[in-house]
Amino acid sequence: MKAEIIAIGSELLLGQITNTNAKFIATELAEIGIDVYYQTVVGDNSQRLNEVLEIAQKRADVLIFTGGLGPTKDDMTKESIAKCIGTRLVSNGEALTYIEDYFKRTGRVMTENNKKQALVFEDATILPNRHGMAPGMAIEKKAIRYILLPGPPHEMEPMFRDEAIPYLLGVTGKKEVIVSRVLKFYGIGEAELEFRIQHILDKQSNPTVAPLATREAVTLRLTAKALSKAEGLKLIEPVEKEIRAIVGDFIFGIDDDTLASKAVDLLLANQFSITAAESLTAGLFMAELAGEPGISDSLKGGVVVYNEETKIKHLDISANLLSEYGVVSEECAAALAVNAKRKFDTDIGVGLTGAAGPESHGGQAAGTVWIGIAIGESTPHTYKLLLSGTRNSNRQRAVNFALYYLIKQLHT
Amino acid sequence: MKAEIIAIGSELLLGQITNTNAKFIATELAEIGIDVYYQTVVGDNSQRLNEVLEIAQKRADVLIFTGGLGPTKDDMTKESIAKCIGTRLVSNGEALTYIEDYFKRTGRVMTENNKKQALVFEDATILPNRHGMAPGMAIEKKAIRYILLPGPPHEMEPMFRDEAIPYLLGVTGKKEVIVSRVLKFYGIGEAELEFRIQHILDKQSNPTVAPLATREAVTLRLTAKALSKAEGLKLIEPVEKEIRAIVGDFIFGIDDDTLASKAVDLLLANQFSITAAESLTAGLFMAELAGEPGISDSLKGGVVVYNEETKIKHLDISANLLSEYGVVSEECAAALAVNAKRKFDTDIGVGLTGAAGPESHGGQAAGTVWIGIAIGESTPHTYKLLLSGTRNSNRQRAVNFALYYLIKQLHT
Numbered sequence: 001m002k003a004e005i006i007a008i009g010s011e012l013l014l015g016q017i018t019n020t021n022a023k024f025i026a027t028e029l030a031e032i033g034i035d036v037y038y039q040t041v042v043g044d045n046s047q048r049l050n051e052v053l054e055i056a057q058k059r060a061d062v063l064i065f066t067g068g069l070g071p072t073k074d075d076m077t078k079e080s081i082a083k084c085i086g087t088r089l090v091s092n093g094e095a096l097t098y099i100e101d102y103f104k105r106t107g108r109v110m111t112e113n114n115k116k117q118a119l120v121f122e123d124a125t126i127l128p129n130r131h132g133m134a135p136g137m138a139i140e141k142k143a144i145r146y147i148l149l150p151g152p153p154h155e156m157e158p159m160f161r162d163e164a165i166p167y168l169l170g171v172t173g174k175k176e177v178i179v180s181r182v183l184k185f186y187g188i189g190e191a192e193l194e195f196r197i198q199h200i201l202d203k204q205s206n207p208t209v210a211p212l213a214t215r216e217a218v219t220l221r222l223t224a225k226a227l228s229k230a231e232g233l234k235l236i237e238p239v240e241k242e243i244r245a246i247v248g249d250f251i252f253g254i255d256d257d258t259l260a261s262k263a264v265d266l267l268l269a270n271q272f273s274i275t276a277a278e279s280l281t282a283g284l285f286m287a288e289l290a291g292e293p294g295i296s297d298s299l300k301g302g303v304v305v306y307n308e309e310t311k312i313k314h315l316d317i318s319a320n321l322l323s324e325y326g327v328v329s330e331e332c333a334a335a336l337a338v339n340a341k342r343k344f345d346t347d348i349g350v351g352l353t354g355a356a357g358p359e360s361h362g363g364q365a366a367g368t369v370w371i372g373i374a375i376g377e378s379t380p381h382t383y384k385l386l387l388s389g390t391r392n393s394n395r396q397r398a399v400n401f402a403l404y405y406l407i408k409q410l411h412t
Numbered sequence: 413m414k415a416e417i418i419a420i421g422s423e424l425l426l427g428q429i430t431n432t433n434a435k436f437i438a439t440e441l442a443e444i445g446i447d448v449y450y451q452t453v454v455g456d457n458s459q460r461l462n463e464v465l466e467i468a469q470k471r472a473d474v475l476i477f478t479g480g481l482g483p484t485k486d487d488m489t490k491e492s493i494a495k496c497i498g499t500r501l502v503s504n505g506e507a508l509t510y511i512e513d514y515f516k517r518t519g520r521v522m523t524e525n526n527k528k529q530a531l532v533f534e535d536a537t538i539l540p541n542r543h544g545m546a547p548g549m550a551i552e553k554k555a556i557r558y559i560l561l562p563g564p565p566h567e568m569e570p571m572f573r574d575e576a577i578p579y580l581l582g583v584t585g586k587k588e589v590i591v592s593r594v595l596k597f598y599g600i601g602e603a604e605l606e607f608r609i610q611h612i613l614d615k616q617s618n619p620t621v622a623p624l625a626t627r628e629a630v631t632l633r634l635t636a637k638a639l640s641k642a643e644g645l646k647l648i649e650p651v652e653k654e655i656r657a658i659v660g661d662f663i664f665g666i667d668d669d670t671l672a673s674k675a676v677d678l679l680l681a682n683q684f685s686i687t688a689a690e691s692l693t694a695g696l697f698m699a700e701l702a703g704e705p706g707i708s709d710s711l712k713g714g715v716v717v718y719n720e721e722t723k724i725k726h727l728d729i730s731a732n733l734l735s736e737y738g739v740v741s742e743e744c745a746a747a748l749a750v751n752a753k754r755k756f757d758t759d760i761g762v763g764l765t766g767a768a769g770p771e772s773h774g775g776q777a778a779g780t781v782w783i784g785i786a787i788g789e790s791t792p793h794t795y796k797l798l799l800s801g802t803r804n805s806n807r808q809r810a811v812n813f814a815l816y817y818l819i820k821q822l823h824t
Contacts, residue, residue, distance in 0.1 A: 012434075012435075012438070012451065013438055013447075013448045013449065013450075013451065014438060014439070014442050014448075015434075015435045015436065015437070015438030015439030015440070015441075015442055015448075016439075016622075016624065017435070018430060018431070018432055018434075018435040019430070019431055019434065019435070019451075020430055022424075022427075022430075022431065022453070023424075023427045023429070023430040023431070024427065025427070026424070026425055026426060026427030027426070027427030027428075028427070029427075030426050030427055035425075036425045036426075036427075037425065037454070037455060037457075037460060038425075038452065038453065038454055038460070038464070039424065039425065039431075039452070039453035040450065040451070040452055040453075041434070041450065041451035041452075042449070042450055043449060045449075048449060048450070051471075052450070055467060059463075189520065190482070190483075190484065191482070191483040191484060191523055191525055191526050192520070192521065192523055194483075194484050194485075194525075195523040195524075195525060201485075210422070210423075210426075211484065211486075212423050212428055212429075213564075214429070221428075276716075278695065280702075281699065281702075282695070282698045282699045282701070282702030282711065283690065283694070283695020283696060283697070283698040283699040283702075283714070283716060284695060284696070284699035284702075285695070286694045286695040286716050286718075287693065287694045287695040287696035287699055287807075289694070290692075290693075290694030290695075290696075290718065290768075290807070291803065291804050291807070293770060293771075293803060295718075296718060296719060299694065299716075299718045299719075300718055300719050300721065300722050301715065301716045301717045301718040301719065301722035301723075301726060302695070302715075302716045302718075303713065303714075303715050303716070303726075304688075304695060304698045304711075304713045304714045304715070304716070305713045306698075306702065306707075306708060306711045306712055306713040306714075307708060307711075307712050307713065309712065310712050310713035310756065311713075314713060314755075314756070343726075344722065344726070356702075358705060359705075386517055386518050386519060387518075388514060388517060388518065389543070390543070391703065391705060392703050393566065395699075395702070395703070
């Protein structure tokens with residue numbers, strides 16, 4: 001079964017809003033094993049919607065429409081589709097009562113055009129709208145299913161999940177379930193990852209293995225089709241093992257893990273307290289940790305040491321060290337980590353120093369970053385990065401790498 | 413001139429990412445008066461891309477593609493389009509050098525498939541990629557323009573603005589210029605703003621006045637069509653003045669100003685040094701300031717005081733104050749600001765304390781935030797927020813409000 005998602009609304013074509021509905025519906029369909037081959041956006045225009053409809057009828061079995069069910073003159077989704085598939089619009093008593101009650105309840109005046117929202121196809125399955133006025137609909141004509149949904153996400157999403165999904169499951173009559181597992185990588189590019197596991201990517205069909213680079217991480221999604229969740233996981237297991245044997249060093253987490261959530265999980269599991277001394281990142285590392293609930297059991301606080309004076313005065317970094325090695329140096333990163341750890345009396349201290357850009361800094365080219373991680377009494381670990389992004393992507397990547405190295409240290 | 417925006421990527425069809433590129437491009441095209449009638453999403457599949465291409469050629473003069481220019485086997489946008497429009501792919505020396513340099517500079521291993529990113533149509537206008545490896549392209553065949561852009565938004569957006577827009581302006585040869593001015597608001601909702609200037613919104617046609625709420629701010633975009641930039645600005649001026657007379661208190665900046673950039677501009681213009689003591693935001697306020705180049709002339713450093721012990725020990729907050737008023741209190745915010753200012757010897761000190769959520773904290777409900785701003789020797793200003801978002805949106809909004817109040821203080 002192949003679906004096409006069709007969004008109707010001139011505000012999408014003008015770039016006034018983002019089509020988050022398509023993403024939501026695509027995710028939900030993937031989970032029940034319905035393939036989406038196309039997504040389309042068209043304006044509030046009968047003729048062009050009609051053309052889109054004719055194209056979609058040739059290439060999909062399920063057409064899912066969002067938007068254009070409202071009360072205004074622009075909203076012509078129902079009228080256009082009714083004409084195209086040969087059905088009639090009738091007023092739905094339940095929807096009309098809901099609309100009239102809504103206006104009574106809120107003390108607002110109901111204008112005549114609001115009644116339009118209660119119009120439905122005479123032979124459709126009604127999908128009730130629990131968060132707004134216009135009901136959705138599902139109808140089958142000539143072996144094609146048409147599902148009409150309202151545009152506002154807070155109305156569409158629950159309607160899709162609670163009404164459209166059960167309708168579609170009834171249609172597919174599928175016993176099969178889709179099980180997936182996401183492996184999350186850091187410190188390896190998408191191209192290199194794919195190159196190193198090419199033989200696995202080539203031979204896999206169930207589970208499929210799909211790479212994806214997001215802003216924060218590179219991911220591999222393993223997706224199996226099976227008759228039960230347990231069986232799906234069993235299919236995934238050996239493939240995951242094979243991947244881990246080759247590039248497991250770069251895996252920091254799975255599924256919904258982020259670098260910050262994983263680092264905090266490990267800090268809490270080990271009952272380690274943490275602090276940081278941040279120069280180029282100016283608090284961003286600690287701020288990312290603090291995004292995770294529960295972090296107050298580990299993060300005591302820390303210090304932003306943005307200029308040399310502050311490093312010397314507030315973290316006892318020696319002026320000699322700075323003049324000998326420079327502020328962007330392995331020695332400085334290590335001293336930041338060790339001194340912060342001592343000052344805040346924690347198990348772990350992290351130091352970040354570098355030239356964020358666009359200018360060079362401390363004699364080092366823009367993008368040069370040193371990270372120090374001091375754990376307990378052992379010699380601090382230090383890492384050098386050579387980044388090539390903008391000022392802010394360099395600062396964000398410095399934080400991401402610091403989290404990644406911290407995870408690595410806590411794992412070993 | 414009619415455009416169609418075509419995004420290529422199975423990750424879009426699977427719902428793994430949202431098509432924000434279409435929104436961005438649509439907005440930019442609207443500004444230069446190019447209509448978008450359709451947006452399409454198709455997977456990494458030659459045959460289906462080809463079908464989409466054939467449909468689009470019949471209904472648009474400008475086809476704008478995003479995605480599929482990367483190094484992996486999935487990436488087949490260039491190959492498919494080349495075949496369809498009858499052109500050849502050749503290696504682009506400049507792009508190849510950039511890719512090789514990138515791998516040299518970052519010390520990573522360049523795999524063979526990376527070279528694929530340097531392939532371009534032999535007769536295309538190259539759109540350089542200043543934030544990644546794969547260059548973009550523009551080409552005309554049989555009176556249709558094809559523009560190919562990379563998928564990652566941080567590469568695509570600057571390329572579109574800096575390279576594709578000038579190319580398209582050259583194509584349209586329009587004499588009319590579009591002049592726009594964006595007014596940026598904080599501390600007022602979109603609905604209230606719209607309500608208060610409804611009479612202006614209703615009567616305007618040149619310039620048009622369009623409200624838009626973004627994640628950070630509410631904006632009004634005033635857009636005039638005129639024969640010169642000067643004339644356009646002259647049309648905008650009286651309308652801007654009228655708006656400022658009504659809701660000017662909430663305007664913090666214009667055009668590309670952000671809360672952080674505006675705050676830093678004012679700090680630098682006044683030659684004020686700044687520090688902060690951050691509790692719930694854990695460094696995010698300083699990190700936002702540090703995102704702006706030049707900030708090192710103002711930001712010396714500061715302290716993250718996440719738990720009570722750190723507040724007492726590292727910022728001399730009195731234990732009595734904490735037990736009497738609580739850690740989430742006006743008194744604590746003021747003391748954080750004043751003590752940080754004294755400790756780091758700056759002109760301005762900012763203190764942030766609150767209950768980020770999801771739990772209550774210091775006896776205060778989740779979402780309660782106190783901000784203190786101490787300037788010079790005068791009594792610190794304090795502000796209370798009652799936020800109702802998630803943990804991280806509350807933390808971000810606390811930072812945004814702190815920047816907004818700082819701007820207000822520096823303006824008066």
